Amino acid sequence: MRIVSHVRRVQGRRRLVGAAVALVALVATACGAGGSGAGGSEAGLRVLVEAGGHAELQPVADAYEKETGTKVTFVELPYDGLYDRLSSELSSGSVSFDVAALDAIWLKSFAAAVKPLDGLFTDEVKADLFPALLTEAKVDGAYVGMPVWTNAEILYYRKDLFDDPANKSAFKARFGYDLVPPKTWQQFSDAAQFFTGKGRYGTDVKGAVETEYLATLLQAGATDMVLTGDGKVDLDNPAALTALDFYAGLNTKLKVSPPGAAQVDWAAAQNLYNQGKTAMLRFWAHAYTQIPADSPAKGKTGVTVLPAGPAGTAAVPGAWYLSVPKATGNAEGAEKFIEFAYQHNDLGVQTTLGLAARKSALQKYEKQPGHENLTALIAALDAPATAPRPANAKWQQIVDTVLIPMLQKAVVPGADNAALLKEAQAKTESLLK
Amino acid sequence: MNGLVVRGPGTRALLWSLLVAVLVLYGFPFAYLLLTSFKTPLDTIAVPPTVLPQHWTTANYADALSRDGVVPSLINSTTTAILSTLLSLLLAVPAAYGITRFRTLPGRVFIMGALVARMVPPVAIGIPLLSMIRALGLIDTPAGLAIAHTTLSLPLSIWLMASFFEAVPDELDEAAVVDGCGRLTALWYVVLPVVTGGLAVTAIFAFLASWNEFLFALLLTSVRAQTTPIVIANFQTQFGLDWGAMTALAAIYSVPVILLTLILQRHIVAGLTLGAVKG
Numbered sequence: 001m002r003i004v005s006h007v008r009r010v011q012g013r014r015r016l017v018g019a020a021v022a023l024v025a026l027v028a029t030a031c032g033a034g035g036s037g038a039g040g041s042e043a044g045l046r047v048l049v050e051a052g053g054h055a056e057l058q059p060v061a062d063a064y065e066k067e068t069g070t071k072v073t074f075v076e077l078p079y080d081g082l083y084d085r086l087s088s089e090l091s092s093g094s095v096s097f098d099v100a101a102l103d104a105i106w107l108k109s110f111a112a113a114v115k116p117l118d119g120l121f122t123d124e125v126k127a128d129l130f131p132a133l134l135t136e137a138k139v140d141g142a143y144v145g146m147p148v149w150t151n152a153e154i155l156y157y158r159k160d161l162f163d164d165p166a167n168k169s170a171f172k173a174r175f176g177y178d179l180v181p182p183k184t185w186q187q188f189s190d191a192a193q194f195f196t197g198k199g200r201y202g203t204d205v206k207g208a209v210e211t212e213y214l215a216t217l218l219q220a221g222a223t224d225m226v227l228t229g230d231g232k233v234d235l236d237n238p239a240a241l242t243a244l245d246f247y248a249g250l251n252t253k254l255k256v257s258p259p260g261a262a263q264v265d266w267a268a269a270q271n272l273y274n275q276g277k278t279a280m281l282r283f284w285a286h287a288y289t290q291i292p293a294d295s296p297a298k299g300k301t302g303v304t305v306l307p308a309g310p311a312g313t314a315a316v317p318g319a320w321y322l323s324v325p326k327a328t329g330n331a332e333g334a335e336k337f338i339e340f341a342y343q344h345n346d347l348g349v350q351t352t353l354g355l356a357a358r359k360s361a362l363q364k365y366e367k368q369p370g371h372e373n374l375t376a377l378i379a380a381l382d383a384p385a386t387a388p389r390p391a392n393a394k395w396q397q398i399v400d401t402v403l404i405p406m407l408q409k410a411v412v413p414g415a416d417n418a419a420l421l422k423e424a425q426a427k428t429e430s431l432l433k
Numbered sequence: 434m435n436g437l438v439v440r441g442p443g444t445r446a447l448l449w450s451l452l453v454a455v456l457v458l459y460g461f462p463f464a465y466l467l468l469t470s471f472k473t474p475l476d477t478i479a480v481p482p483t484v485l486p487q488h489w490t491t492a493n494y495a496d497a498l499s500r501d502g503v504v505p506s507l508i509n510s511t512t513t514a515i516l517s518t519l520l521s522l523l524l525a526v527p528a529a530y531g532i533t534r535f536r537t538l539p540g541r542v543f544i545m546g547a548l549v550a551r552m553v554p555p556v557a558i559g560i561p562l563l564s565m566i567r568a569l570g571l572i573d574t575p576a577g578l579a580i581a582h583t584t585l586s587l588p589l590s591i592w593l594m595a596s597f598f599e600a601v602p603d604e605l606d607e608a609a610v611v612d613g614c615g616r617l618t619a620l621w622y623v624v625l626p627v628v629t630g631g632l633a634v635t636a637i638f639a640f641l642a643s644w645n646e647f648l649f650a651l652l653l654t655s656v657r658a659q660t661t662p663i664v665i666a667n668f669q670t671q672f673g674l675d676w677g678a679m680t681a682l683a684a685i686y687s688v689p690v691i692l693l694t695l696i697l698q699r700h701i702v703a704g705l706t707l708g709a710v711k712g
Contacts, residue, residue: 032575032657033505033512052670075655076502078666088560088652094567096655103671124642256478267674272479286672292474360597 041113044071045333048097050084051076053320054206056149056355057101059347064340069202071335077188079103086110095327098334102145104136104319108391114323115331116142120339130381132317136388145321146338148356149348152315152386153215154376155188156273156288158280159302160401161195161400170194173215181304185219185246188280188307192256195279202256203280205248207411208265210403211389212282215316216243219309225316226428227390233432236425239310246309248410261411273297281375282306284318284355285380288373301378305383319357349374394431463687470494470680477676493677494685502656503664509575510644511689516579517643518636521586525635529594532618534606542597551588558584559652566616566653573606573655581653582643589642590635597631598624633700637693644690661686 008214044065049057056077061072075097077085083106089095090113102110121143126134133147160168162179171179171236177188182188192202201366206212219245224234258264258272264281272279276296281287291298305313322341346361348354354371356362359378366374380386388397406424409415464622470493472486479487497503528547532540562581563572569685593629601624609619625632650660665686668679694701 032573032654032659033508034657034659050671051667052672073656076667077651077663078669079649079671081663081666084648085651088563092560092564094564096567096572249449270673271480274475274478275480277480290673294473294475404663 001409007412009137044073045099045320045330045337046073046075046097047099047101047308047337048075048077048082049101050079050082052079053149054100054355056320056348056353057337057341059351060341060344063344063347064337067340068336070337072337090325090327092112093327095325098324098328098330099337100323100325101148102321102323104317104321105389105395107136107139107145107321107323108395109393110323111139111142111144113326114144115326116144117146117324117335117336117338118143120146120335120342121197125342128360130317130357130359130384130386132388133319133357133379134317135392136317137321139230139391145323146342147319148322148341148345148352148355149355150317150319151355152287152288152317152377152379152380153212153282153306154288154315154373154380155182155304155306156283156297157191157302157304158279158297158300160193160300161279162191162302167194170212181302182280182307183304184308189246189254189256192280193254196254196256198275201258201278202254203250203282204264204269204278205251205257205261205411206264206266207262207408208268208270210399210407211316211318213243213247213403213407214389215282215306215314216247216309218314218316219243219306219311219386221248221311221385225387225390226403227392231392231432233425233428235428236421240421241418242310244410244421248407248415248417251411252415253411262408285373285377286355289352289354289370303373305376305379311385313383314387315378315380315383317381317386317388319324374431392432398428398431402431467684469676470684472677474677478679482517493681497678497682497685500664500678502659503661506659506661506664507686508656509658510662510686513575513579513582513658513660514640514643515587516575517582518639520579520583521590521639522632522636524583524587525590525594526625527617527620528591529598530624532591533595533598534603534616536704544591547588547591550584555585555648559648562649563652572653573657575658578650578653578658578660579643581649582646583639585646585649586639586642590639592630593635593638594628597628597635600631601627630700630702633697637697640693641690680699 045058045063054074057074061074065071072274085102086100086102086106087109089097090110100110100114102114110397121134129137129147130150133150137143137145137147162181168179171191171194177189179194180187182191188203194202196202217225217240220239222234222237222239222243226233226235228234232271251257258277264272269278269281270283272278273283274291274295274297285303288303290299291301306315307313322338324331324338328334342358344366345356345358348356349361349365349371354365354373355377359382362378365371366378367375392398402424407422410417410420447457468485471489472493473488476483476487481573528543532544545691562584566572566581569577571580605623605627606619608617609623610616614623645662646660647662647666650663654660654663661682665679665682666676668682
């Protein structure tokens with residue numbers, strides 16, 4: 001009897017808990033709190049985009065909705081997550097988006113799962129896009145993505161230091177020529193040495209990322225960027241050695257960069273410059289508008305193209321492309337949006353990143369105050385030696401397992417760069433077998 | 434109260450030193466995150482880094498909370514975690530009870546199978562889950578994500594509940610049956626009240642598994658049901674990392690878990706010691 005009475009006492013409490021559970025279940029099975037969904041046709045057009053690039057496309061989406069009445073919903077994901085999501089959805093053959101913003105290096109991997117956009121690439125369109133972007137957009141004979149914005153590395157320098165009369169005269173006395181924003185590797189090395197000291201370094205050397213070395217490779221006159229057009233490895237060559245000697249030598253021989261170069265990546269390099277710890281920074285063009293208001297570099301930064309090596313200046317484009325998955329049920333709407341995005345490409349320049357893909361869009365703003373970086377960006381993308389990264393599905397693997405480890409070893413004093421290149425060549429060949 | 438007696442001041446000092454070291458190791462990353470959330474943009478990227486903010490600001494919190502999708506993501510995380518916890522308990526309790534009370538060979542095989550399922554890397558079941566959840570029409574809903582999260586928490590929940598039921602003598606069930614209860618009534622009204630501590634521990638584990646989960650949230654949600662871990666990750670873009678807003682949101686996201694743990698602390702301790710006195 002005692003247990004039965006206990007049961008009755010407990011019953012009241014349990015009914016209350018049951019009601020609460022039912023309420024939560026009801027709420028949970030509803031549509032979620034994030035507004036209109038990305039899983040149904042009511043969404044209009046769904047665009048999958050890396051979180052950082054969302055701002056670039058928002059004005060285009062707003063204008064598109066205003067003109068066509070079609071709502072554009074963005075699915076924002078972190079960079080690595082975006083790749084995973086694309087891989088899983090495209091391989092499952094069922095997608096939750098109509099348009100995807102793809103990083104240039106992913107185009108080859110996803111080319112088979114996206115629709116060719118050849119019809120959008122008229123002669124007029126091609127004439128307004130940088131050659132490197134056109135090359136990159138074409139995979140296996142078809143244009144698989146429309147460039148929506150592009151970045152490239154440019155040189156940032158502290159104008160206040162370069163314009164200081166005392167620095168000018170001291171530099172001339174030491175090196176025998178005027179102190180000016182560096183145009184060549186030699187001038188860059190001299191300026192970096194000159195500004196190193198008293199708690200500041202001339203520049204940084206990045207061991208944890210590869211793109212800057214690839215740009216240096218092009219400046220050195222390499223005919224191929226790691227891989228030849230037919231997929232053979234071409235890394236153990238004189239141009240690659242010249243580039244690596246210059247790139248790593250800034251740290252190992254000239255010692256013009258902060259310690260720990262092997263771990264320096266984009267964020268670290270940008271931080272060092274924004275903190276006033278380096279006088280020059282080789283970095284992506286978008287960062288010009290992102291120097292914090294309380295940074296010693298704010299308002300004192302000049303920009304120009306990367307210093308020229310034996311083959312002149314050169315950069316590696318960091319472009320993003322809009323593509324249409326074959327599995328979408330709204331391919332027509334997706335293509336229409338991409339065409340609209342191309343036509344209104346200049347809207348991207350007015351966003352926080354301030355980037356676009358069309359020459360005319362960048363040229364429209366380059367003379368306006370606050371957009372001084374665009375002149376350098378255009379020059380970098382138009383440079384004859386500028387070239388895109390190889391279209392190879394294993395490119396990211398080559399970067400992660402060969403190029404970055406090679407650079408991290410090369411920036412350590414005493415490194416044998418020739419041996420490192422030979423080793424990298426062999427490792428890459430093995431990867432591609 | 435019979436506590437352990439520490440003999441000698443040297444031992445006491447050593448124990449205190451170890452305690453402080455462990456506390457620092459565990460607490461410093463969170464303390465640093467919390468302090469960073471009160472730093473200005475330049476302070477957050479200081480080289481070398483500083484522990485304390487040079488200038489304190491709450492702007493990062495206002496910034497984080499004003500971003501599109503942040504508040505809905507907090508609601509989604511809460512809803513998903515609660516539903517996943519309920520689902521996990523709903524399935525784990527009868528499973529564990531049956532296994533421990535009937536002690537059959539299939540039961541033993543089942544519980545070992547559950548352990549093996551726990552060892553499968555989540556990424557391996559990501560794509561099949563994506564197809565199944567989409568087929569059910571639950572893509573981008575908290576319910577769909579909660580089901581996916583339950584696949585992660587259920588095996589551990591079964592094991593935990595099984596260990597707690599083992600500590601409850603069979604005689605209690607038998608007495609209830611003698612008093613007119615059926616097996617399920619005995620479980621619901623007699624046995625479960627005895628293992629509330631164990632239920633609390635299991636619920637916390639299931640809740641945390643869902644609250645912190647990233648991969649399935651990445652694959653199965655888009656806009657409507659996106660949870661906060663994805664939103665926090667979105668602060669790191671290829672164009673830079675917004676330290677201030679990211680740490681502010683991470684700090685906010687930690688609060689419910691800390692509160693839940695504090696509220697259920699008594700039950701957790703009771704639950705953790707429940708199996709220890711089985712004789």
